[in-house]
Amino acid sequence: MRVSVVFYELTQKWEGTVEAPQVLTCEEAAALLLRREGRNPAEELNGVIYMVDQARRFPDQSLAEGDILFVYTLLGGG
Amino acid sequence: MFGYAGKMLFVNLTNKTLEDRILDEETARNFIGGPGLGAKILYENMPAHADVFGPESMVGFVTSPFNNANVFFGGRYTVVSKSPVTGGWNDANSGGYFGPALKKAGYDAVFINGISETPVYLYIEDGKAQLYDASALWGMTSKALEAKFREIHGEKVQAAFIGPGGERMSPIAAVMNNEHRAAGRGGSGAVIGSKKLKAIVVKGEARTEVADREGLLQLNRELAANMKDGPGAGFSRAFGAYGTGAGFTNSTLSGDAGVKNWSGSGVADYPEAMSTPVGSVGIDKFKKKKYNCSNCPLGCGAIMDIPNDKMDLSDTPRPEYETQGAFGSLLLNSDPISVSQCNELCNEYGLDTISTGSTIAWAMECYNEGVLSREELDGIDLTWGNSDAIVALCEKICKGEGIGATLCQGSREACRRLGKGEEFLVVASGIEEPQHDSRLAYGLSRTYKYDPTPGRHVKGGIGMRPSGPDFDYATSGEADKAGVILSEIRNSAGYCLLGGGASPQGIIPRYLIAVTGFQYTPEEIDDLGVRIFYMRHAFNLREGMSRKSFTLSKRFTEAAPPFTGPLKDSKVDVERLADNFFEIMHMDKETLVPSKEALEAVGGLDLVIADLYR
Numbered sequence A: 001m002r003v004s005v006v007f008y009e010l011t012q013k014w015e016g017t018v019e020a021p022q023v024l025t026c027e028e029a030a031a032l033l034l035r036r037e038g039r040n041p042a043e044e045l046n047g048v049i050y051m052v053d054q055a056r057r058f059p060d061q062s063l064a065e066g067d068i069l070f071v072y073t074l075l076g077g078g
Numbered sequence B: 001m002f003g004y005a006g007k008m009l010f011v012n013l014t015n016k017t018l019e020d021r022i023l024d025e026e027t028a029r030n031f032i033g034g035p036g037l038g039a040k041i042l043y044e045n046m047p048a049h050a051d052v053f054g055p056e057s058m059v060g061f062v063t064s065p066f067n068n069a070n071v072f073f074g075g076r077y078t079v080v081s082k083s084p085v086t087g088g089w090n091d092a093n094s095g096g097y098f099g100p101a102l103k104k105a106g107y108d109a110v111f112i113n114g115i116s117e118t119p120v121y122l123y124i125e126d127g128k129a130q131l132y133d134a135s136a137l138w139g140m141t142s143k144a145l146e147a148k149f150r151e152i153h154g155e156k157v158q159a160a161f162i163g164p165g166g167e168r169m170s171p172i173a174a175v176m177n178n179e180h181r182a183a184g185r186g187g188s189g190a191v192i193g194s195k196k197l198k199a200i201v202v203k204g205e206a207r208t209e210v211a212d213r214e215g216l217l218q219l220n221r222e223l224a225a226n227m228k229d230g231p232g233a234g235f236s237r238a239f240g241a242y243g244t245g246a247g248f249t250n251s252t253l254s255g256d257a258g259v260k261n262w263s264g265s266g267v268a269d270y271p272e273a274m275s276t277p278v279g280s281v282g283i284d285k286f287k288k289k290k291y292n293c294s295n296c297p298l299g300c301g302a303i304m305d306i307p308n309d310k311m312d313l314s315d316t317p318r319p320e321y322e323t324q325g326a327f328g329s330l331l332l333n334s335d336p337i338s339v340s341q342c343n344e345l346c347n348e349y350g351l352d353t354i355s356t357g358s359t360i361a362w363a364m365e366c367y368n369e370g371v372l373s374r375e376e377l378d379g380i381d382l383t384w385g386n387s388d389a390i391v392a393l394c395e396k397i398c399k400g401e402g403i404g405a406t407l408c409q410g411s412r413e414a415c416r417r418l419g420k421g422e423e424f425l426v427v428a429s430g431i432e433e434p435q436h437d438s439r440l441a442y443g444l445s446r447t448y449k450y451d452p453t454p455g456r457h458v459k460g461g462i463g464m465r466p467s468g469p470d471f472d473y474a475t476s477g478e479a480d481k482a483g484v485i486l487s488e489i490r491n492s493a494g495y496c497l498l499g500g501g502a503s504p505q506g507i508i509p510r511y512l513i514a515v516t517g518f519q520y521t522p523e524e525i526d527d528l529g530v531r532i533f534y535m536r537h538a539f540n541l542r543e544g545m546s547r548k549s550f551t552l553s554k555r556f557t558e559a560a561p562p563f564t565g566p567l568k569d570s571k572v573d574v575e576r577l578a579d580n581f582f583e584i585m586h587m588d589k590e591t592l593v594p595s596k597e598a599l600e601a602v603g604g605l606d607l608v609i610a611d612l613y614r
């Protein structure tokens, strides 16, 4: 399957596309993209919020072909 | 005693007496400082059921052992009083430079009761205190007032003060210092105004001796390394560059920040094109320089120059995340200039930005739903997102003019006086809510509703971690209690909440031991946090409060249709969370009275036990 992932980090937004032979969950898709960028999913996906089609999704929910997954980093401003 | 000046000042404004009292070691060890020490002193020195604006009502300015002790992030002091909004306990803290300066002037805390006939300010220099006439300063706004104090007492003075908002006893009035730092929440500014006290002005060069200077410096090095390349690096980079509003867009889109008076969602009502200009990244082009509080290695603040033809916004502080939310997303306002105008107005007139923006949000929803008319709003067209109208109304609230005289009472009291709009109130025991939605982070609902100071995101509990279907109610009590312990110790020690994101875990108790030399065991650290919570809570119990006294608007527990976006259908069982918390804290679930055994176990609460179990 092929899905787009849009990362909203605190100070920047970036995106990429990931492909896999099997169905991906939200967390798997986000992790694939992060790993490809040489980053650490275990640390960076802790406490993020996922959304597809303006609705919240949870880490182990499956994505569908062509979905655009939004990932929001949230550190809670003071 | 290490970490303390060892002395507190008690002032009675009715008969103009000033009295020094020793801060004894046992009290310091048991209550640290800030809200812990403040709660203990007010409980002992202020009678139950005292009229919040009467002469018996006491207000305290309380430093902490970390102030002036070279602890990174350790510059916060706390204002304590009864709250004119909740009728119960209030504490609110502030950064900047006042806390350390009060300690340098020779005092750990200043407590004030009585009422002066005419306006006064208290001046303390090198351990000597004196009251001065403030008639000519009454009515002055922040920048001019601080400039005046520098003119009178020299460049090195620091001041904590109220603006015109506090003078007219607005329950959303803040206590200000350093022009734009605020102990904002709960209405202590109004209590100070009721005493006709304009300010406390301090100057001094006293050192705060610490027990283990080398150990403390080592902790600072450890913290700095954590910020540079450790787990705190990402947070420190983002917050150091952009401040608390670094993730404003994320917060609005993900359901964290309030949108449309908490009735809307970012994705549907306040999309990226609206939030990005308001957030810190969007306004970075106006940044002139960074701002750090005393001894802060992060510096989440900034000073900006914003060219515009409406208001002088040169040298204006960058709005905090909370302010961006309260005057931005909550009102569907995408104009950053107007957010800064409101921020500047609130700072100058000494009002809490969260409560002011939220009160406008309430009025805005009332207006857009036909509950309040344009005439009732002095002709202001308060349609969603109308930035000129928002600034105009904010100015009226700050000056207490026209409809502003009603709205400066806060949303709940304005609703009561106008006799309508109750369905649009979003408050916890009357306190307007901060910009973190407990329908996203369920644990916050317990803190908002039942902390001794309701409606605060900076108080203890499970915190801001987003929740979902896997939320574990069964273990919430444990997590809640652990969060409370950490928060009570952090706030009482004077450590900035944001320092938590930059610091290695567990550093605060280690700092506390290095500074004070009190050799707390891990068990004693837990007891310390629980004791301080009980002490703050005991103030409320003595006022006759019980579980039914605490309220939380439904908009903070349910996102019922037509709600769309990430919080759609979200529902949190705040009472279940509360039951779990009360159980683990050994509190009766209706009266909220802690068991005698639990109070005795943590120790240091003899007076509370005597009152509750006489």
Ligand code: SF4
Binding pocket: B073, B075, B095, B096, B291, B292, B293, B294, B296, B297, B298, B299, B300, B301, B496, B497, B498, B499
């Ligand atoms: S992190 Fe920000 S609020 Fe906290 S002490 Fe530093 S500058 Fe002040």
